[in-house]
Amino acid sequence: MDDGVRNTREWSPPPPASPSLVVRSPRQTVSRLRTRRTHRDWDPSLGRPSFAARDHGPKPSEVYGFVGSITTVIATAVYLAWAYTPEPCLRSLGITYVPSKYWALAVPSFVIVAVALSMVIYIGLNFLATPPPTSFSTMFDENSRERMAFSPAMEEERPIEPILDIGVVQINNLMFGDT
Template sequence: MADPHSVSSPRRILSLSKKRRATLSFPDPDDKASGFGMSGEHGPKPSEVYGFVGAISTVVTTVFFLVWAYVPEPWLHSIGIYYYPSRYWAVAVPAFAMVTIVSAMGLYLGLNFMMTPPPTSLNTMFDEYSREPSSFVPSVEGDEQPIEPISDIGINQINDLMFHDVK
């Protein structure tokens, strides 16, 4: 059993894990029993399939868009394509998309500025999640120090660290 007054710190756990000897094993390349992949699963993962289909469909869609936007009408008629959207939309849709993206970014920045308290507000230093430093005094064995509980650093300590040499 562990001593009830000892501290279980991450440093102690790390130092104990360093003392263990690591073992490393490599798979046998001639062993065909495991099949495709190390985990025994067969075939591609669904995310790989979705990524492949997404990449191919993006390339095909881009080619169709460029053909529709730049190939002259007589060439499209010569290969049998008579019905297609107006060329106006080849310019209008990307322009509308860019205006929408820029407007959304401006709206997002504006909302963030509106929600941020002013610099003179005490809410910039304290809120319902603030934690005062505790007077935690651990029982120390040797040179290992446990990690202190999480807390906020006071504004006086920050000012002292940043501005104590400024004259």
């Protein structure tokens, strides 16, 4: 491309101050980012930037996060206003139908109990799925292999041993000695 048509400026990091590592605080990093010149992928004298150089607006995830946070704050404010404002005050504002104040305590209590019970049920299901300690499936499975016998005649062509489990007898010998 012609240098007159496209004026690109590439950012290069500043040379290190010394051969040792430079540690900067977050404040210094933010101030450097604010004072850094913007990178332009187009020549301002030619008019509009190319499609690739234009800003395409906020990402949808940013918008959804912003809308979700605002919705949560508004829903919490409405809930607290409903829960703590006396009914005569609500009627004076023109709000004639509101759910019973019983639900202001019942719904959060129900949610807390449901979460606690779901954790207890999940742990219980894991205990039910685990074999008992006396089962051989706690020591052996379909991937268990015993160590291959090695013959000294194969010294030069000895293959790499596959991944295998250490036997219970060998572990007991290593941990507790010969018993």
